[in-house]
Amino acid sequence: MNSNSKFMDLLERVLMPIAEKLNNNRYLTALRDGFLVALPLIIFGSIFVVLANLPFLDQMISESAFAAYQEALGPASAATLSIMALFVIIGIGYKLVEHSGGEGIYGGVVALAAFLILTPQMVEETPGGIPTSALGAEGLFVGIITAFVAAELYYFFVKKDWTIKMPAGVPGAVTRSFSALFPIALSLTAFLIIRIIFTFTPFVTVQNFIYTVLQEPLTVLGGGLPATIVAVLLIQLFWFFGLHGQILVNSVLDPIWYTLNNQNLEAFQAGQELPNVVTKQFIDTFIVGIGGSGMTLAVILGIFLIGRSRQMKQVGKVSAPPGIFNVNEPIIFGLPIILNPLVLIPWLLAPVVVCVVVYYSMLTGLVPKPAGIIVPWTTPPLISGFLATGNAWQGAVLQLVSMFIVFVIWWPFLKVMDKQYYEQEQAEEAAATTETEKPSN
């Protein structure tokens, strides 16, 4: 027992600094904030993808009416979800400069302009257009890197103070508009030079370079089952020590998961075969979205079914309402799951088994793959599974099956825990009654 707690201590001392570094790293913080800025727009677009693909509607109205209906709703997602890289970039640039103490809005626009400078400005040989795919799935990696560099470069020039000095008495807004000029002009010139240099390389564009060298290998790796299992295990391990594993792992993997997601969205909207199983929604809806990390809604149901001890019943009662919306701190800290060696096995095992089951049921076509629709993580299970798969009932059924798997894996461990608590409570009660009987004797 002693060596056990020493080992726990050691792990805690290893994991805490990692958590601190991951959560407070300035680039990862800016990245998280960037996605946070884009999120309302992404969800807005997702709602209209869901509405445009309502089940049975295509059978209820004529083909041309359905096409007109889809076309009418199309711009909602085309202007938001499909070009999400733009909003992430503005968010990153804004937050990065703001964190440094500069004016965020300039950071946002300089990042956006730098990205557009690097973007191919030609659609099918016709100049003057930008392909929307370059602003979506294909643009996310190059966009994130560009936003980092552009914002830092801009702020570097601001700090150098190579600005035009205005005489006293000139209104503040006028001075500010000029003070931003030099840093922005210098930063953007640098990006123009980068663009020109790349036209002399075999890659031709920076987009193509980042895509080939970084994005493609990383998304292939991140979209595979082994890497996904590692990510899921890391989330569970962090949580076991009471650290918010999801937020930590997301901050690193979100660019990959969102890219895979948008690739599916493009295919879904074009009516083609969806390329990826692992996406943002694979994690958010099918692994986490069943009560929270560790799919604890199934554990809560288990408590209701077998719980005899007061403590278990109490935990179930407190945890159920937030659990439906995938908030599970009460059960994680209350059961407790944290630092509880008894539940370590089901805590680590259940999500991995579910991960494998979900992966193969989608790969084999038993259940449709996530359609690229971003469902808010607080959406209750079954509804989220239906929406994430592009309004497919199989998505909801898969979540039910996953809950059953988690439930079965947890069952024996819950039994043992409940028995321990129950016996403890009985012993305490017996002690309490003898205590109160004493004076009367």
Next chain:
Amino acid sequence: MKNILLACSAGMSTSMLVSKMEEAAQEQGIEANIWAVSQDKAIPDMEKADVLLIGPQMRFMKKKYSIKADEVGIPLDVIDPMSYGRVDGKAVLTRALELIENN
């Protein structure tokens, strides 16, 4: 009026605790303004608070928050995991008032 600020990742789970703490404050006749925020909102909101309590799952933020807390002169602490799990508003409120008292 006591101003009690709670912070976690998205301000979701701490907001559950807020309503329980408000109930406890009302029972004890304490005038308190209690609110929960996401992790990036905590730093600006500290200016309006008398104490900051951090959800245990975000305890790795304590060091970062301490700098700002020192600056505005308010105490901060990580919420006890057991009280957090039980959504024990009374215990957390007591701790918050204790921190304000000792500051």
